[in-house]
Amino acid sequence: MNHGSKAADEAAFQAADAAHHMHPFTDHKALAAEGTRVIVRAEGSTLWDSKGTAILDGMAGLWCVNVGYGRPELAAAAARQMRELPYYNTFFKTTTPPATELAARLAALTPKGLEHVFFASSGSEANDTIVRMVRRYWQIQGQPARTVIISREYAYHGSTLVGASLGGMTAMHGQTGLPLPGFEHIRPPYYLRDGGNMTPDEFGVAAAQALEERIQELGPERVAAFIAEPIQGAGGVIVPPASYFPEIQRICREHGILLVADEVICGFGRTGNWFGSETFGIEPDLMTLAKGLSSGYLPISAVMVGDRVARTLIDDGGEFFHGFTYSGHPVACAVALENLRIIQDEGLVERVRDDIGPYFQARLRELSDHPLVGEVRGVGLIAAVELVRDKDGPVFFQPEGRVGTICRDHCFRNNVILRAVRDGMVTAPPLVITRSEVDHLVETARRCLDLTQADIGI
Numbered sequence: 499m500n501h502g503s504k505a506a507d508e509a510a511f512q513a514a515d516a517a518h519h520m521h522p523f524t525d526h527k528a529l530a531a532e533g534t535r536v537i538v539r540a541e542g543s544t545l546w547d548s549k550g551t552a553i554l555d556g557m558a559g560l561w562c563v564n565v566g567y568g569r570p571e572l573a574a575a576a577a578r579q580m581r582e583l584p585y586y587n588t589f590f591k592t593t594t595p596p597a598t599e600l601a602a603r604l605a606a607l608t609p610k611g612l613e614h615v616f617f618a619s620s621g622s623e624a625n626d627t628i629v630r631m632v633r634r635y636w637q638i639q640g641q642p643a644r645t646v647i648i649s650r651e652y653a654y655h656g657s658t659l660v661g662a663s664l665g666g667m668t669a670m671h672g673q674t675g676l677p678l679p680g681f682e683h684i685r686p687p688y689y690l691r692d693g694g695n696m697t698p699d700e701f702g703v704a705a706a707q708a709l710e711e712r713i714q715e716l717g718p719e720r721v722a723a724f725i726a727e728p729i730q731g732a733g734g735v736i737v738p739p740a741s742y743f744p745e746i747q748r749i750c751r752e753h754g755i756l757l758v759a760d761e762v763i764c765g766f767g768r769t770g771n772w773f774g775s776e777t778f779g780i781e782p783d784l785m786t787l788a789k790g791l792s793s794g795y796l797p798i799s800a801v802m803v804g805d806r807v808a809r810t811l812i813d814d815g816g817e818f819f820h821g822f823t824y825s826g827h828p829v830a831c832a833v834a835l836e837n838l839r840i841i842q843d844e845g846l847v848e849r850v851r852d853d854i855g856p857y858f859q860a861r862l863r864e865l866s867d868h869p870l871v872g873e874v875r876g877v878g879l880i881a882a883v884e885l886v887r888d889k890d891g892p893v894f895f896q897p898e899g900r901v902g903t904i905c906r907d908h909c910f911r912n913n914v915i916l917r918a919v920r921d922g923m924v925t926a927p928p929l930v931i932t933r934s935e936v937d938h939l940v941e942t943a944r945r946c947l948d949l950t951q952a953d954i955g956i
Contacts, residue, residue: 507548508536508548508549511534511536511548512533512534512536515534516529516530516533516534521534522657535547535548535910536548537553539568540555540567540568541566541567541568542566542567542568542928542930542931542932543555543558543566543567543927543928543930543931543932543935544567545567545915551913552913553913553914553915554913554914554915554927554935554938554939554942555567555915555927555928556909556914556915556916556925556926556927556939557915557916557917557924557925557926557927558794558926558927558928558929559794560789560794561731561732561762561763561768561789561790561880561926562788562789562790562793562794563793563794563928564766564767564768564789564790564793564837564841564846564928564929565793565837565840565841565844565846565928565929565930566793566928566929566930566931567928569793569795569840571836571840572792572793572795572833572836572837572840574836575832575833575835575836576795576796576829576832576833578832579596579828579829579832579833580829583828584828584829585827585828585829586828587823587825587826588617588821588825588826589821593826594826594828594831595828596826596828596829596831596832596835597617597826597827597828597831599831599835600615600617600800600826600831600834600835601614601615601617601826603835603838604787604800604802605802607772607838608772608773608785608787608802609773609775609776609781609782609785611781611804611805612782612784612785612802612803612804613803613804613805613808614802614803614808614812615800615801615802615803616631616800616801616803616825617798617799617800617801617825617826617827617831618798618799618800618801618822618824618825619797619798619799619822619824619825619827619830620656620788620797620799621655621656621661621760621762621786621788621789621799622655622656622657622658622660622661623656623658623799623822624656624762624786624787624788624799624800624801625655625656625660625661625664625725625760625786626656626658626660626661627801627820628723628725628758628784628786628801629647629660629664630818630820631784631801631803631807631811631818632647632722632723632756632758632784632807633645633722634811634815634818635722635756635807635810635811636722638810638811638814638815639810641719643719643720644719644720644721644722645680645720645722646680646681646682646716646720646721646722647664647680647681647682647721647722647723647724647725648681648682648683648684648709648712648713648721648723648724648725649664649665649666649681649682649683649684649724649725649726650666650683650684650685650686650726650730650733651666651668651683651684651685651686651733652666652667652686652688652730652733652734652736653665653666653667653683653686653725653726653727653730653733653760654666654667654727654730654731654732654733655725655727655760655786657670659674659676659678660678662674662676662677663676663677663678663680663681664677664681664725666683666686666733667732667733682712682716684708684709684711684712685705685708686705686730686733686736687701687702687705687706687736687738687739687742688705688734688736689701689739690872690873690875690884690892691894692705698739698740698741699739699740699741700741701739702738702739702740702741702742702745703741703742703745705738705739705742706741706742706743706745706746706749707745709724709746709749709750710749713749713753713755718753718754718755721753721755722755722756723755723756723757723758723783723784724746724749724750724755724756724757724758725758725759725760726743726746726757726758726759726760727759727760727761727762727763727764727774728743728759728761728764728769728773728774728775728777728778728780729763729764729769729774729877729880731762731763731764731880731924731926732763732919733919734882734884734919734920734922734924735875735876735880735881735882735919735922735924735926737875737876737877738778740778742778743778743779743780744779747779747780747781756783756784756806756807757780757781757782757783757784758782758783758784758785758786759773759774759775759780759782759784759785759786760785760786761773761774761775761785761786761787762786762787762788762789762799763789763880763926764777764880765787765788765789765790765791766787766789766790766791766793766838766841766847767790767841767846767847767850767878767879767929768790768850768878768879768880768926768929769850769877769878769880770847770850770851770852770855770877770878771847771851772847773785777877777878782802782804783804783806783807784801784802784803784804784807785801785802786799786800786801786802787799787800787801787802788800790837791834791837791838792830792833792834792837793837795833795837796827796829796830796833796834797824797830798827798830798831798833798834841929846929846930847929849929850878850879850929851878854879854929854931854932854933854936855877855878855879857933857936858876858878858879858881858927858931858936859876859877859878859881861936861937861940862874862876862881862883862925862940862943864940865883865940865943865944865947868944868947868948868951869889869951869956870885870886870901870947870950870951870956871883871884871885871886871889871947872884872885872886872889872892872894873886873892879926879927879929879931880924880925880926881924881925881926882919882922882923882924882925883922883923883924883925883943883947884921884922884923885901885902885905885921885922885923885947885950886921887956894921895921898920898921899918899920899921900921901921901950901954902918902919902920902921902922902923903918904950904953904954905918905923905946905947905949905950906918906923908945908946908949908950909923909942909943909946912942912945912946913942914938914939914942914943914946916939916943923943925939927939
């Protein structure tokens with residue numbers, strides 16, 4: 499295909515996209531004026547657009563392509579299952595081999611005590627399921643007033659009405675009259691913004707105490723659960739001090755409150771352990787899984803249900819009136835099983851912990867000397883480079899998000915995908931990223947920081 503026909507094809511795609519496709523989290527009018535970038539193929543950590551331009555994907559899609567793009571083993575697993583049994587539901591007292599095998603595999607892989615699995619298709623659906631399970635659990639326990647679930651500012655737990663209510667994204671709340679009743683939010687363990695003169699450990703305990711204070715305000719008899727991501731990903735890669743989750747766990751246990759770990763981003767090797775709960779010493783009653791479960795190759799999510807909740811629902815709950823057409827979809831489960839095999843056989847979790855993760859973090863921290871960088875933080879292969887007007891304080895940019903967007907756009911134009919959250923540049927590349935690709939990512943990020951600095955005149 500010659501260059502002229504490629505350009506014509508791209509223009510046709512862009513026109514059709516503007517005419518018919520409504521993108522998630524997008525200003526559609528602005529996108530139509532600019533035109534979409536058409537991604538046509540991918541391999542490893544690299545994407546190619548319709549112009550043939552190579553793009554380093556520093557976000558693993560949306561935090562999810564853990565084993566990298568172009569894995570023939572996953573395509574083969576999907577094809578085998580499609581030929582044998584492309585679909586059947588798990589209603590009607592039935593199962594399929596991939597669904598049962600994956601449930602057993604996840605029970606063996608996740609932290610002790612999480613022995614039961616409920617499948618869905620997205621993190622949003624899984625978190626909706628958790629809300630249903632938590633409230634049903636307390637109803638069976640004879641405490642139906644326990645309906646309130648506490649989360650955190652900047653939390654992201656999905657984009658359905660319930661998922662967005664669980665989350666602490668005020669922009670999402672403002673557009674649709676959320677959160678729904680029964681959802682509360684406390685401050686996050688955001689040390690750069692709120693730490694002041696405290697040490698990280700002092701601040702971690704202080705931030706956790708916000709949970710105790712909210713429980714007392716609401717009345718312990720009304721609080722059902724607390725939900726948290728081990729690292730708040732879409733909230734800006736907020737990494738908690740080591741003292742934070744032990745105190746959170748103590749508070750939950752003291753009041754008998756269920757503790758939910760949302761592992762949609764942190765799960766499956768991202769932090770150098772299979773799960774972020776292991777990295778931070780969390781012992782959850784329920785756990786949300788998605789994204790890296792299939793490395794994004796097919797939509798699948800899961801709720802891991804601990805014995806406390808599972809035994810109540812199973813032994814005393816009767817029929818649980820909840821489920822989805824695609825719960826335990828056999829093709830998605832087959833791909834997830836093969837994805838987990840790849841992660842284990844190739845030692846990707848250990849690679850993140852011992853090799854590429856430390857290298858990635860060390861290289862990124864070299865950006866700390868840049869005038870715009872207030873902090874570089876992260877664990878394993880997830881990190882944020884937060885931009886500030888003045889390191890002393892620090893003094894944050896106003897209006898929030900403008901400078902981050904400028905830097906993000908420079909990264910896009912220089913063919914490295916980083917995401918802007920407020921004024922932080924966040925990154926979570928595939929677990930297979932190479933050292934040379936990390937070098938390219940960091941060098942490009944520095945160049946884009948320089949371009950941003952020139953644009954804003956600091």
